[in-house]
Amino acid sequence: MGAEQSTAAPKPSGAKAQAHYFLDHIRARFEELAQAREPADSVERKLIVAILSTPGAEDFGELLFEHSDQQTVNVHEYTQAIFAALGLDTGSKPVEPRCVYFFRAFCQGKDTMDDAGLRKLVHAACTLALASGLVDSQPVVSDKNSSLQGLVASALAAVKDPTAITADEFRDWVVATCPDLFCGMVRWIELQALSHSEAGSAVPEEHAWTAGHSLPVFDGHEGGDRLLDYAGLWALTISLPELYKASPVWTLLYCSRQHGMSFNRFQHHVGMYAGPTVLILEDAAGHRFGAAVDCEWKESDHPRGGENCRVFTLAPLFNMPRKHIKVYENSKGRHTAHGLGFGEDASTAETAMMWVEQDLQKAYVQYKPLGQPHAATTIIVTSVEVWGCGSKDVSDKQRAERIRDQRAAELKQKTKRPGKWESGEDRYLLDLAGVHVSEARLDVGKERAGRID
Numbered sequence: 001m002g003a004e005q006s007t008a009a010p011k012p013s014g015a016k017a018q019a020h021y022f023l024d025h026i027r028a029r030f031e032e033l034a035q036a037r038e039p040a041d042s043v044e045r046k047l048i049v050a051i052l053s054t055p056g057a058e059d060f061g062e063l064l065f066e067h068s069d070q071q072t073v074n075v076h077e078y079t080q081a082i083f084a085a086l087g088l089d090t091g092s093k094p095v096e097p098r099c100v101y102f103f104r105a106f107c108q109g110k111d112t113m114d115d116a117g118l119r120k121l122v123h124a125a126c127t128l129a130l131a132s133g134l135v136d137s138q139p140v141v142s143d144k145n146s147s148l149q150g151l152v153a154s155a156l157a158a159v160k161d162p163t164a165i166t167a168d169e170f171r172d173w174v175v176a177t178c179p180d181l182f183c184g185m186v187r188w189i190e191l192q193a194l195s196h197s198e199a200g201s202a203v204p205e206e207h208a209w210t211a212g213h214s215l216p217v218f219d220g221h222e223g224g225d226r227l228l229d230y231a232g233l234w235a236l237t238i239s240l241p242e243l244y245k246a247s248p249v250w251t252l253l254y255c256s257r258q259h260g261m262s263f264n265r266f267q268h269h270v271g272m273y274a275g276p277t278v279l280i281l282e283d284a285a286g287h288r289f290g291a292a293v294d295c296e297w298k299e300s301d302h303p304r305g306g307e308n309c310r311v312f313t314l315a316p317l318f319n320m321p322r323k324h325i326k327v328y329e330n331s332k333g334r335h336t337a338h339g340l341g342f343g344e345d346a347s348t349a350e351t352a353m354m355w356v357e358q359d360l361q362k363a364y365v366q367y368k369p370l371g372q373p374h375a376a377t378t379i380i381v382t383s384v385e386v387w388g389c390g391s392k393d394v395s396d397k398q399r400a401e402r403i404r405d406q407r408a409a410e411l412k413q414k415t416k417r418p419g420k421w422e423s424g425e426d427r428y429l430l431d432l433a434g435v436h437v438s439e440a441r442l443d444v445g446k447e448r449a450g451r452i453d
Helices: 015-034 045-051 060-064 075-086 098-107 115-131 146-157 167-177 183-193 230-239 263-270 392-414 425-432 439-452
Strands: 042-044 072-074 217-219 249-255 277-283 288-293 310-315 326-330 339-343 354-357 362-365 377-388
Touching (some): 015 042, 045 183, 060 098, 072 075, 075 183, 098 115, 098 167, 115 183, 115 230, 146 167, 146 310, 230 310, 249 263, 263 377, 377 392
Parallel strands (some): 217 249
Antiparallel strands (some): 288 310, 326 339
16 A cells, blocks of 8 residues: 555654644645535535444544534644544644543543443444455444454443443553554544545555554455454454564464364464464354464473463453463373463463363363353364464465475385395395395394384
């Protein structure tokens, strides 16, 4: 998206400099919208509201311009509203933190928000992220989606009164749980309110406020029967550390429905992938659990992984405990447990927060997902997926390593093994030299060979 703008000036630093950079885009977009009017010094308010709204967030534009009761909007009013939504410095008043601005917009003038308002805000944030041109076709996401309901439930659990959530409580929850909640919403505003025909796009990707936070797209899986839907993908990307958001594409490395449900197949497809990955399990009841892994999958007697590893639940409700965990993968150790473990102590089924048996058929969840009645849950695994979140270079290196290993295995198979002694080259050379081996010694050699075989 930013390829055509490669000669653009470097992104200015600081909020005021950034505001001046965006100002040209905002004015050009306004002039484009005002062309249908005479004189072209204002735009119909309903037109601006329409371009900022979309199915699933039908009144989003209305919320951004609710302060104006006029039928038309001039360039100053348009600039002020867009600057406020993007958190840019106008110099006229202090800039509100992004989460506080959108909180107040969805409160519609009130000081607190109830659970219905929170559901509406979260649904709009997801809808606008999907609508911001980062997926080929905007999927319809219900406000009852398990990922969205889980985010709402976690917010309500973090406040004193779910019927009167304050701006401070909301901000604290966003910072602790989903710091990128509004990235897709801001990107939507950039695309709709700043885009004009001369630029060909809103703001070049490298200059956008949301650069680096684009919603990834899926690669390597045909059809829509993924364990990870777009709402779940959005919930993960707004909650996971930055490491998992570096690539614009998430690549399917392993799918038990395609590759077979076995530990060997799992290791074959995820091994040598030196980048972050996301593992998802589904049980017979449709519940989905998972883990985000920041290191390469490798056999080891000891837990591995850094501070960016997490466990999470996608269904029945999205939930991601804010704990740093370790990852354990072992299928060969003689005196250690065999399986996959995730947790602060991940090396046994008894101590791991989530443990998957070596046959991948059964798992144990030791933490309490939202919506589950008990802290310990045994699940019968019916499907497994692993998504690679690394760059294209990581995928290319894994592919090259696998090709090299395959060629080495084929070469090993082609290597000639010693033939039978009596018809081999060694026997022939000895006969030429006049050295004759007795039949008795041949019989001994055959007997030894038989024992070896």
